[in-house]
Amino acid sequence: MSIDLSALLLRETPDSIIITTPAGEVVYWNKGAEQILGYASAEAVGKPLDDLIVPTEYIDQLNRYRHEAIANGFSTFETARRPKDGSLVYMVVSNKVVYDGEGRAEHIIISQKDVTHLKVLRDAKLVESQFRDLLESTPDAIIMANQTGRIVLANSQAESLFGYERGAMLGKLVELLLPSRYRGGHVAHRSGYFGQPRTRSMGAGLELYGLRSDGSEFPVEISLSPLQTAEGTLVMSAIRDITDRKLIERALQEKNVELERANKAKDSFLASMSHELRTPLNGIIGFAEFLSDGKPGPLNEKQKEYLGDILNSGRHLLHLINDMLDLVKVQAGKSDLVPERFRLEDAVNEVRAGVHPIAITKRIEVAITIADDIDVVMLDQQRFKQILYNLLSNALKFTNDDGHVGITATREDADRFRIVVSDDGIGIRAEDIGRLFTEFEQLETGTARRFGGTGLGLALTRKLVELHGGEIHVESEIGKGSRFSVVLPLAIKGARA
């Protein structure tokens, strides 16, 4: 009984033996090739070898050694090949060319040995000597893998994070550290990464999880960086366990939802309270007004005076409630602007007319200067007047008798204008300016309380300015006066002028 030893050798050798034409078309594919590269002989024969198993970045190298073999009869080199499953294996390749009777290349016999494991050991040795000390000193878990996705270094932080013995991760595929549902996708991602290696965080915006040796999962944050070495590109992953951070984030989120809910409840409470408070107040004011006008019958001076006091208190309270309702509405985003075309000068004059009685009483001159290049604007007219009214009545309130108040409007740029309300009144202390636009922060500087007011006016004013997409600033000096400066768009965004 004779044994065909050549056939036995070809069949049983662990190496991949392939025969191609000089152009690279596969004509023979042994069992070793089937095992290492994943393609059955029937799948491979007739196909170009380049398309089957050669990663794009190794095509040039393949051509170089193929030409060398055709010229010299023989070539040998180390390279990486892509098996059917998309992974990568390192191989030592020997090409041997068979010539026909006239010296033309007829076939190339390609013998390939899988040296992935040896390559891992080599890479491991290299990074071990170069980087181990450094990586042991970082707080993060560090894992380095080579192009085949095999771990060539894991620092002790990584070993304890994932629950492995010293050195136990070496040579394993990095997918070992991922929950199984992510593994398939990860192979494709890491092949892609070697195509365009750069430092970045992994899976931006995605929730990433690590898998411990005991099967438990934990959330991680991973940053990747390529590392060029004499043995090729390696990828370094810095891995951080973010379990604690996730817990805190979740707690904060829940707290936030709770706060939002509480805030909404507060807003709707205030809105309905304001409405409920106004109804009886309107009765108080209405009857006081009716009485003090002497319609139902004559009054003596004291009665007139006290009715006047009731009216003033009632109106102040009504003002407070209205401001509060406005503020709540603006804060709740329930206040929509109604854009309207109007002449800025007309609106300013109307607002001045509204404060005329106070100005006359205190003998304060209100000067208006409007630049020629501002005419018609497209704003919520009522809101604009409210802003200006608040600033103007403040200016009058905090300016002594015979003082000066000015309103100046100038063009800020192509799309915006600036309106400044200035006075030569009592001014604001530098340390108080920051609190100025906060609700109920009417300044307590000595005599300020005697000026009355709701303490809501400036907070509301700022909100209204911001609602228009504008900004408000204040400059002031004690005893010299204040300048409130508002920058507004000429037309509300989205509205057509």
Add this chain to the structure above:
Amino acid sequence: MSGERILVVDDNKTNLKLVSDVLECEGYRILKASDAESAQEIIGTTPPDLVLMDIALPGMDGLTLTRHLKADDSTRHILVVALTAFAMNGDDARAREAGCDGYITKPIDTRTLPGVVAGYLQGRA
């Protein structure tokens, strides 16, 4: 002293009294109702020249009553002026739509109310 008859409809007793007394002081003859149903009854027996109609009422609302009045030949001539809570929230437009001849925004200003009411009455004449 014009002596025209005015029906004030408001479910808020204080407001009803305030509006009624202010107008009474001006010499108008005042009728009062605190809901639309009793207003309807009064209009049937003693037709007024003008109705000051609160919009939000228990039961039938003021706008529904206005539509009834304006649909009926025998009551169409009666002026209806709505009392709206805010001009801002569209009550004014709804009032016009329902057939109101005008509207007055609450809170009532006792100093201007007589003039406004007189204006509506004169406009009709």
